[in-house]
Amino acid sequence: xxxxxxxxxxxxxxxxxxxxxxxxxxxxxxxxxxxxxxxxxxxxxxxxxxxxxxxxxxxxxxxxxxxxxxxxxxxxxxxxxxxxxxxxxxxxxxxxxxxxxxxxxxxxxxx
Amino acid sequence: xxxxxxxxxxxxxxxxxxxxxxxxxxxxxxxxxxxxxxxxxxxxxxxxxxxxxxxxxxxxxxxxxxxxxxxxxxxxxxxxxxxxxxxxxxxxxxxxxxxxxxxxxxxxxxxxx
Numbered sequence: 001x002x003x004x005x006x007x008x009x010x011x012x013x014x015x016x017x018x019x020x021x022x023x024x025x026x027x028x029x030x031x032x033x034x035x036x037x038x039x040x041x042x043x044x045x046x047x048x049x050x051x052x053x054x055x056x057x058x059x060x061x062x063x064x065x066x067x068x069x070x071x072x073x074x075x076x077x078x079x080x081x082x083x084x085x086x087x088x089x090x091x092x093x094x095x096x097x098x099x100x101x102x103x104x105x106x107x108x109x110x111x
Numbered sequence: 112x113x114x115x116x117x118x119x120x121x122x123x124x125x126x127x128x129x130x131x132x133x134x135x136x137x138x139x140x141x142x143x144x145x146x147x148x149x150x151x152x153x154x155x156x157x158x159x160x161x162x163x164x165x166x167x168x169x170x171x172x173x174x175x176x177x178x179x180x181x182x183x184x185x186x187x188x189x190x191x192x193x194x195x196x197x198x199x200x201x202x203x204x205x206x207x208x209x210x211x212x213x214x215x216x217x218x219x220x221x222x223x224x
Binding site for chain 2: 034036041042043044045046049089091096097098099100101102103104
């Protein structure tokens with residue numbers, strides 16, 4: 001059974017710092033991996049999708065990497081801003097095309 | 112930009128009552144999903160729907176749950192007799208084909224008293 005783990009559970013950094021969020025998954029048979037952002041009490045915003053054949057994807061200050069063989073992905077946020085404060089969720093699409101979710105990393109960027 | 116919409120945004124109901132959560136997926140999407148997130152817990156898959164039938168469902172999606180696409184635009188989740196533990200945020204999602212991302216609605220927060 002696919003399990004997705006995210007560490008750390010929470011992270012607080014000063015504004016302007018670069019940071020890395022980690023995601024690991026137990027079964028490498030995935031179609032793709034997605035990173036989402038969730039603001040408190042709000043919906044889910046897709047940030048980046050990495051196909052299983054890809055190694056990384058970039059969008060603005062965000063860069064996501066995927067190492068399928070080791071079951072790991074990272075989300076790199078450059079030059080963090082207070083508006084980046086949110087919970088970041090990692091999810092993998094399994095062989096049944098279901099999204100299996102991590103518990104998220106709660107990120108706080110201090111001004 | 113097209114988006115998935117959900118109504119209502121909040122619903123409070125008494126235990127044992129039926130609720131219907133509504134979703135309008137993006138118009139050219141063919142695959143539809145329901146997820147839920149109990150407060151403080153992971154997002155959980157409930158059900159996927161394609162070509163007017165359920166494709167996959169999780170263990171959570173028991174006989175108390177049903178989904179329907181009553182017309183060309185709406186996708187509904189019905190809970191027949193709500194329990195306290197059904198209190199959660201329910202998210203609808205849709206996608207087109209192939210390996211496209213799923214697009215999520217803003218969610219319906221359900222509170223069962």
